[in-house]
Amino acid sequence: MGKEPHSHTEKRGRLSGKERRAFILQSAKRVFARSTYLEASVGELARESEITEPMLYKHFGSKKGLYLAVLEACSQQYLELLRKRIADRAQKNVLDALEQVTQDCLAIVRSDPEIQRVLFSSVSEAADPEIARCIGIHNRAVYNCFHQLIERAQAEGCLEYTINTDAATWGYLSMMLAFQYALILNLSTEIERNWGEMGRTWLRGLRTRDT
DSSP: OTTHHHHHHHHHHTOOHHHHHHHHHHHHHHHHHHSOTTTOOHHHHHHHHTSOHHHHHHHHSSHHHHHHHHHHHHHHHHHHHHHHHHHHHHHHOHHHHHHHHHHHHHHHHHHOHHHHHHHHHGGGGTTSHHHHHHHHHHHHHHHHHHHHHHHHHHHTTSBOTTSOHHHHHHHHHHHHHHHHHHHHTTOHHHHHTTHHHHHHHHHHHHBOTTO
């Protein structure tokens, strides 16, 4: 039993540079999900990653460098899941994809709540230009996912040709941001009760009368 921690450390020490970086990112995500960027110390981040502080600096240069890398990783994971879900549904039925997009966002949140906590809490750090840019790129990418789906549905005659696609997209994005807000305030259970109906209600206002 006494040798177990030592063996664990040795196992971590055999990680390749790429594996080590991925392990640090995953560990740092846990830290940033439970505390703010300012609250998280380099020492805590290093301990969670089972490395020394100099090793952390070697891989990411600074705490902000690590934070930006975590933000980017969370964004990529979220977008990959969202795009796949939208594409799979839209391939069969574009209206179903629009109706279920809020449920798909909810499923992604449930699959890894830490991602949403990191992404949403990063807004409080938006005074930093680099962090603000990272947040902006993520939100614009999510916006584009919704916008492209709405444009496709409109082109196929499923949505009113007179609707403003930008306004329609902001409606979906607003619902997604509302759930993130509820998650941070531990109100997600309350909003989940009406989550699916919110998406269906919004879609009814966008659809053509004969679909």
